[in-house]
Amino acid sequence: MKSIIDIMELSTAEIDELVSTALDIIDNPAKYSEKCRGKKLATLFFEPSTRTRLSFEAAMYELGGNVIGFSEASSSSASKGESVADTARVVSCYADIIAMRHPKEGAPYVASLNATVPVINAGDGGHNHPTQTLADLLTIHKEKGGFENLTVGLCGDLKFGRTVHSLIAAMSRYSGVKFVLISPDELKIPEYIKTDILDPKGIEYVESASLEAVMPELDILYMTRVQGERFFNEADYIRLRDTYILSTEKLAVAKKDLCIMHPLPRVNEISVGVDADPRACYFKQVLYGKYMRMALILKLLEEAGK
């Protein structure tokens, strides 16, 4: 595991190991506070993503390390026309590990082919975002005690939502997992997720246009944002944006131990009133994301040092 570009590069055993490290960090933060003393993380963000960048930076600081980098392409050499490959080679001379976000799909993979230090994909366009999935997995593990025998509802933009696709791929490796796919017709899950992931493994799934109808059976409800930037037509966006809004009323029929997740930022798909519900886990999910990034940085640096 030199670099991590796609969540599926991690075996379930490796995910278990990262979860176990993250849990230990949560319980014993002082034990880890000097683990990365003298190490530098380069955060190369070719497009702005405050949340992910801050999570990586907080993770490295809490490990006792330092951070260098840039937060948008205009302040990097990319604005002068430097290739991703050259940037990766150059930054390898300064940093011990790289976290890269890039608007173009495959850019972090190109970086990993050219860097001499580990590269973590911090999101490449609509393609992969493995550390978000790691955050999701730790949240599920913390709230549910494991990954097996869960009914996972995914709601909203299932067509363009990369976090949904990655989570389905990652969760499909555990037994007894059932998916409930809740979306309007226009934003249904792409066919290839069914033909390439769900059907070959014989994983049970149902598609529903109604959130209320399936709510009582869910153990996890993963809400997503309908992203305006994916639409060419403003009217379509406005109409679909308001299709599913999770409210305290809708939650009345949900299980008492439902775990409500959201990769954030939210627009209006979860009413603010839900925040006070003990089943709302989306802010804890942000915190878990930092712990999983800490575990991942540790693991990659440890393997790079071998």
Next chain:
Amino acid sequence: MIIGQIKDGIVLDHITAGRCMDIYNILKLGEMSCTVAMIKNADSVKMGKKDIIKIFESIEIDLEVLGYIDPGITVNIIRDGELVKRKKLSLPEEVTGVIKCKNPRCITSVEQELPHKFRLTDAENKVYRCIYCESKASSSHE
């Protein structure tokens, strides 16, 4: 016209009927000075109809490209009038510079010097995906 016996050269046999011109163009045989004969719609016990290309010179052939375009082709190498080698092609695991990634969000769309590389992900359905963005290759080859 009589198509003579090859002394040194290559016979591409079992080409899917109707594809010999594609192969001719992709291997850039038109740009070479050697003699080339193409037989279209020849009778074949195995295939019903097939195309054949005879190249009357020993040239380098990109078997990766050929395997991607028409994996059923048999490549026969002729030396001194004798068949010295027969290669059955198969789908290559990777092809470089044969297919162009058409995903406008792929890193190859902005970094011109990156090789367009595709990996075989489903041999049964001949699915190749871009190694960078994982988009499926479209059926046409460019």
